[in-house]
Amino acid sequence: MERLAKYCADQDGVPLIAGRVLGWLMICDPPEQSAQQIATAIGASRASLSTNLRLLSSVGFVRVLTKPASRTVYYRVDDDAWEKVVQRQIASLASLGRILQDGTPLAGSSPDRGGRIAVANDVFRWMQQIFDNAPPLPSTTRAAEESRR
Amino acid sequence: MERLAKYCADQDGVPLIAGRVLGWLMICDPPEQSAQQIATAIGASRASLSTNLRLLSSVGFVRVLTKPASRTVYYRVDDDAWEKVVQRQIASLASLGRILQDGTPLAGSSPDRGGRIAVANDVFRWMQQIFDNAPPLPSTTRAAEESRR
DNA sequence: CACAAGGTTCAGTCTTCACTGAAACCTGTC
DNA sequence: GACAGGTTTCAGTGAAGACTGAACCTTGTG
Missing domain, CATH: 1.10.287 (Helix Hairpins)
Known part of the structure; x- marks a missing residue:
């Protein structure tokens, strides 16, 4: 699956890792994950995750969720x-x-x-x-x- | 115009020059042109033209016309x-x-x-x-x- | 206050790829 | 058979950009 989303990533102009992130966020459990979790899940550096998550949220593909009383930021694919x-x-x-x-x-x-x-x-x-x-x-x-x- | 077709070229994955070629072939007179003519029209090297014309014709965007009794190859945008x-x-x-x-x-x-x-x-x-x-x-x-x- | 967990920024590496000039390759013409 | 016009191939250069590790910032917790 991730590999397929990646295929569509280089077919489009999206960075490889952003594609993997999307792929993972589509099937992960629970649907919202921290940058850390995603990083270990797809095996990329935190630096790259930071960049790609900002990219994905700036174009509206993922949404940012902050849970109260926690400095962790969670990400979730936008329904649309x-x-x-x-x-x-x-x-x-x-x-x-x-x-x-x-x-x-x-x-x-x-x-x-x-x-x-x-x-x-x-x-x-x-x-x-x-x-x-x-x-x-x-x-x-x-x-x-x-x-x- | 060529500049606009170029914009759409890097929006897509098409090489810059291929976009210019398409732009030029859309408005040139006559509609069929030799690689030489195109090269001078858009100011690119003949080598680049050779590459890009092969690309464009392989994906079916331009058609290759050979006039009898002439070694020149002419190119034309495919109507479709x-x-x-x-x-x-x-x-x-x-x-x-x-x-x-x-x-x-x-x-x-x-x-x-x-x-x-x-x-x-x-x-x-x-x-x-x-x-x-x-x-x-x-x-x-x-x-x-x-x-x- | 020290600490640690989560995240971001930065400089550097590495790959990919478009483009070019120069040499090589046909193929008709004299 | 030499020649010239037209095109292609090749090696090299340069730029763009994805990814990473390391240092840095921020903010709750003991």
């Missing part, structure tokens, strides 16, 4: 972490689409030159449309159920 | 290049979802431990569903129109 991953990947694609769109004038409108960009713009419009018509995200649904109780 | 970009990004997300799914048993089924993964699986099911219900890709539509003529 993977949803964020998906959302950001999509957002990144959308911004790529916007870049292409902004560049459209550079090619002019003659069919030979503008054709390439026109096709590209079609693709991103297609994508945009899909998500506009998409059902609500699981997290939204979950929140709604939560409040209905 | 950006569609491939989108598709692969999605595919990558889907494979991430599969990894998470495969790891589900590792957390067991107690609500405290399995809950995290269950939520994650929901997200990827949601994504899967969106694309199952999606309209056909622009390229498919385009091909259909082509053949209808």
